[in-house]
Amino acid sequence: MGWQSGPLALFDIGGGSLEVAFGRGRLPDYVASLPLGASRLTREFFDGDGPPSERSLKALRRRVRHQLRDVAAQIRWEGPRTTVATSRAFQQPARLCGAAPGRQGPFVPRYLARADLRDCRDTLAALPVDRRAELPGICAPRAAQSLAGAVVGHTVMKLTGGQDAVCLSVGRP
Structure with a gap:
């Protein structure tokens, strides 16, 4: 992407936290770390x-919205032109929605639409963990936390405004 990406927001859902960064240059202008990791939320x-x-799903969505409120307002105000997601919590649902696998290399464009992620979230919520692991792109070791990651990812995209799709960054093929 380089400099042509313009103002950029970055989201990374880890096991214990969600990392958010925004910037217009080489260094971020704004960073936040929230306790919204996929593994943490799955356990909780x-x-x-x-x-x-349905009750636990609603409670999770409520927690994520509450935790993201201030950060999402900041990102909306900054108005990034490009949004990048760099974690497997985004990559796995993207594969389920038809994005190219990592083995095709880091230069293949990969995007995840918010509407597709919502559908993926709903599909994951309807399945037990062992059935999630059978879906394309969902690996067995992360199948349990894939739903929490999809909930966080969809909520991030929804609350930060205008993020109808994110560009995915694949760290390794």
């Missing part, structure tokens, strides 16, 4: 290997 909101209850 989901028990067992079956599909989660």
